[in-house]
Amino acid sequence: MKLSSDASAVLGTSMRQNKISVEISREIEELVAMMPNDKKTIYQNVDSNPVGDLFRYSVHIRIQHLLTFTTFLLLAFTGLPIHYHEAFWAVPFNNVLGGLDVTRVIHRTLALTFVVAMVYHGLTLVLGSMRKISAGRFDIRQTIIPLMKDARDFSADMAYFAGKRDNRPDMDKFMYKQKIHYFAAAFGNTVMVVSGSSFLFPEFWNSVLPTQYASHWQEMMRLSHPHEALLALLVIAFWHWYNVHLAPGRFPMQWTYLTGKLTREHQIEEHFLEYLRNLVELPDERRYMRENLIESGLAVSEPVQNGVFEDYRKTLVTVDGSAATELAEETRQ
Amino acid sequence: MNISRLIAALLGVVLFLPALSNAFEDDESCLMCHKYPKMGRVTEDGTQKSYYVMPDTFSRTVHRNVPCRDCHSNIKELPHKPVKEGVTCDSECHSIENPSTGKPFSHAPIYNAFKESVHGREKQEKGLEADKPYCITCHTNPLYNEAEKAPPKEIIDRCVVCHEDEAFSAKWYNHTSRRIREIKRSSKEIVALCSSCHADQNLIERHQAAAAKEGRELGRKFPYAAVAYQDSFHGKVTKYGNTDAANCLDCHASAENYYLSVHELRPSRDPKSPINKANRVDTCRQCHKTADENYAAIDPHPTHFKEDNLFNYYAEIIYAIVGNVALVGLVGMALFETWGRKRDGVNWVLRVGTSWRRRRKTRTR
Numbered sequence: 001m002k003l004s005s006d007a008s009a010v011l012g013t014s015m016r017q018n019k020i021s022v023e024i025s026r027e028i029e030e031l032v033a034m035m036p037n038d039k040k041t042i043y044q045n046v047d048s049n050p051v052g053d054l055f056r057y058s059v060h061i062r063i064q065h066l067l068t069f070t071t072f073l074l075l076a077f078t079g080l081p082i083h084y085h086e087a088f089w090a091v092p093f094n095n096v097l098g099g100l101d102v103t104r105v106i107h108r109t110l111a112l113t114f115v116v117a118m119v120y121h122g123l124t125l126v127l128g129s130m131r132k133i134s135a136g137r138f139d140i141r142q143t144i145i146p147l148m149k150d151a152r153d154f155s156a157d158m159a160y161f162a163g164k165r166d167n168r169p170d171m172d173k174f175m176y177k178q179k180i181h182y183f184a185a186a187f188g189n190t191v192m193v194v195s196g197s198s199f200l201f202p203e204f205w206n207s208v209l210p211t212q213y214a215s216h217w218q219e220m221m222r223l224s225h226p227h228e229a230l231l232a233l234l235v236i237a238f239w240h241w242y243n244v245h246l247a248p249g250r251f252p253m254q255w256t257y258l259t260g261k262l263t264r265e266h267q268i269e270e271h272f273l274e275y276l277r278n279l280v281e282l283p284d285e286r287r288y289m290r291e292n293l294i295e296s297g298l299a300v301s302e303p304v305q306n307g308v309f310e311d312y313r314k315t316l317v318t319v320d321g322s323a324a325t326e327l328a329e330e331t332r333q
Numbered sequence: 334m335n336i337s338r339l340i341a342a343l344l345g346v347v348l349f350l351p352a353l354s355n356a357f358e359d360d361e362s363c364l365m366c367h368k369y370p371k372m373g374r375v376t377e378d379g380t381q382k383s384y385y386v387m388p389d390t391f392s393r394t395v396h397r398n399v400p401c402r403d404c405h406s407n408i409k410e411l412p413h414k415p416v417k418e419g420v421t422c423d424s425e426c427h428s429i430e431n432p433s434t435g436k437p438f439s440h441a442p443i444y445n446a447f448k449e450s451v452h453g454r455e456k457q458e459k460g461l462e463a464d465k466p467y468c469i470t471c472h473t474n475p476l477y478n479e480a481e482k483a484p485p486k487e488i489i490d491r492c493v494v495c496h497e498d499e500a501f502s503a504k505w506y507n508h509t510s511r512r513i514r515e516i517k518r519s520s521k522e523i524v525a526l527c528s529s530c531h532a533d534q535n536l537i538e539r540h541q542a543a544a545a546k547e548g549r550e551l552g553r554k555f556p557y558a559a560v561a562y563q564d565s566f567h568g569k570v571t572k573y574g575n576t577d578a579a580n581c582l583d584c585h586a587s588a589e590n591y592y593l594s595v596h597e598l599r600p601s602r603d604p605k606s607p608i609n610k611a612n613r614v615d616t617c618r619q620c621h622k623t624a625d626e627n628y629a630a631i632d633p634h635p636t637h638f639k640e641d642n643l644f645n646y647y648a649e650i651i652y653a654i655v656g657n658v659a660l661v662g663l664v665g666m667a668l669f670e671t672w673g674r675k676r677d678g679v680n681w682v683l684r685v686g687t688s689w690r691r692r693r694k695t696r697t698r
Contacts, residue, residue, distance in 0.1 A: 163673070223649060235660060
């Protein structure tokens, strides 16, 4: 497989971070060379366990997702009858819960849980990143932070969907779609918490704002809270649920949110750079891929065609004497 | 038992029951004629007038102890001559003395305060003035007054040790205990009462047109007061029976002397109004203890009408556009993606209970 520059860069970083030996770097190089250029044929011909093969989300992220989506849905179910309090369905709904006052108490209690989940998530991000940085395993391309590459990926992916490209772009752990979704949710959550708190603590919010904006702020928040909630609910129902439950190849659901694992075919299709990291880190995965390519008759010999492996081995030379010796022997032979 | 005795006993019960229920005393014998439901006439202009006094209903009103002629003072003999002047609420009662001043009792002081208010009017008015409420517009006795319960025996027994007349003690008990109990309308009822005029679109337009013609200033929120309140947080929770949220009178009347103040409501431009700019912070602080100038600047009657709140009007339009574009854009992207991915051979075909594609070709390991 001819590696793209993005793939080479990720592979190089991953090998450096994992301090891969010369032999293993050769093994990876050989394996990549065996992979056909047409990525489609790879992910159409791998074994996948529907509940997931390869690690994607830690248990913390899964708990945060569970907390967020349960509170989000319940917040919507209690928030809608508060906002549309005059609708024919809202009156009996509020009455069943014990009246509008009870609905409000439930709504606020859920909101607090929601905020706790957000704080938990923030802590996970900060502490997780700090741990990775201190272990020398942090790679910004692997995070949710939007990069220019995402814009390129977006246009390349659209070109693929339109039939103007042969393969989907090499995307990382979080592709452009997931970054849009994540930041839409992060922005929406912030709007909901700020506007909700401005209803709960209007005195505080207005004491920190200039007088001429006091009323507009409150009006803006009153407008934002239901609008953002409704938009979020519709986006979740029609976009997110479609993507993770109903889209072809995903039904009845992607199990990732429960198992924390992604299927192999999905990772190769949409997160190829993350799959390359797995090839670096997991000997079993390298073994599987090698056998699979040979047995399905897909193995080719297509040199990587850029210096990523040689460059990596050169860096080893400078830090590791034994590697230097091996390399020197290899050159002699 | 003797049959005739039984009939006599039953007859006695039937005959005396209504008499017992008519608690008020008709010393002036007015009911001699006014007890007949058909008592009435058709005036020269064709209006039907009923002069029927329902004894059961009247006996539950707050005026049941006032003799008819205390208010209908023009009536001097029985049968009386046609009445030309109606009763007004500021008349002097003849037989009831105000114990604090020794003068004949009258509602004149509160009526005079009411006349100075934004609602003030005479009983007989025409045109726009007739849109304003008169005393009985709000004081809809007996409709919202609960029927008085008989005073507790242990209290009356104590009173009659000195005040020998048991009927007097019962009247006095009712008069005072009523004022100790909470008898004002609930928040929900107050909102309904105020809205009966302030949500009347025809009335609002009439007054707007007249004010524009006369170059008179109307309150900025006059056209939206009721409808915007119902949409506010105060309005929403009040609608569901919450009694902690502000109703109309909690802000528009002064809490310092509530019962007088509700009669002398003033427009916000009046410095005495609790919602005048100078008094707003204190008014908000009645409930929102830490309210400041900024807090008092929040509009309690928010609308999104262009002529009232341009900011809200455009914000709502922008939100609608952004929301629709985001939703249509994302769903469109998902559909485009599905269409594009179909080239991979991906489809909605269920295999082994899922649409996971799995391997395309089977392989022997």
